[in-house]
Amino acid sequence: MAVLKLDLKGAKNLLLLGAHADDIEIGCGATILTLAKSHPKLNFLWVVLSAEGKRRQEASASASLFLKGVARSKVVVKQFRTSYFPAQFEPIKTFFESLKSFAPDLIFTHHRDDRHQDHRVLSDLAWNTFRDHLILEYEIPKYDGDLGAPNLFVPVAAATAREKARHLVRAFGSQKEKHWFAEETFLSLMRLRGVECASQHAEAFYCRKMICG
Template sequence: MAKKTEPMRILALGAHPDDIEVGCGGTLIKYAETGHRIFLMVMTEGGQGGLPDMRKREQAQAAKILRAEKVFWGGYQDTEVPMGRDLIQTVEEIVKKIEPHFIFVHYHDDTHQDHRHLAMSTITATRYTKNVLFYEGPTTQNFAPTVFVDIEQALDRKIQSLEAHASQVRKTNIEGLSIADVVRSSAQFRGIQGRVKNAEGFLPLRLFINIGL
């Protein structure tokens, strides 16, 4: 008889509402569908991109689509996520509370300072976490993923989670393209690299491959 495994705890970190959905929403959906526990931490309420209360409501709706148990808020101002000890301790507190098996976060080479600062601080804050992977977003640079997750069956729900952020759907700074268009294009591109139809790509800080029971 096969040994029943306990659900894993998955923690995804993002600087702003909708960052997590863009970067690893499909992967989180697949984890949730197989019985694992999803937690989100969003560092700001995205006040530079819309009304904070509205963006928090949108994030709560998106979290339901991802089947996340809880959204933690960092309490920082949009564009002012600090680099250093304060942010490290903020992330450490949630890591200690959740004790995640996997952590997903922005990649550190990014033109947005909030993304960059969160990524760098998370490297320190997660030094005792076995599996830490970086995801990409529209402002990520020099990202060459080596880990891929097939999200073909989760892509439509990933798009739904992004559309829950209704105030942001058209804010891509690319004429004629919505965030759904951008995400579908990225999924196809990473899928080609991973030899599937649609995928999300990741760069691991650490990744353990477990063999046996």
């Protein structure tokens, strides 16, 4: 299969959207680590919509780990109520409007058909706010069993995949009691997506619209 190179030479700003602490890292952490090394001059805006207390501290510390070495970055951690995003739609939409001034060239957000209601709200608002932008929707494994068939794959080095998994487990100690929150989970999904694109490891996304020229 032909491989299309995503040319980011002219790109300046990259927007990362996550409903909760650890969402961005789980969904596209290895891709971020790769971009941070290959395009260190990109300006990263890392936005977490819901994190309080220890989770807030973990979110900020983890973002710093994944963005280490980049020239410019900003981490924003909001405190919207977890699991109630549909009921907080108006203030969250108002916040999204404030993100327009960042003028992102590439956006990462949740998959539109994710079964978590908070995730769906973020995906819908990303498309509502940035109607003519390149948006890649990432996946998050969970008990609901909502993994699907993504159509865009980003191969990542084995060392990068391990670095992502290691960072996640070390950064989010508050999640260690969850049966699924383990290095094996994150590595297994990246290995599976690697199989689907003839690579050792990969992260996969849903790309609903892309213009090739």
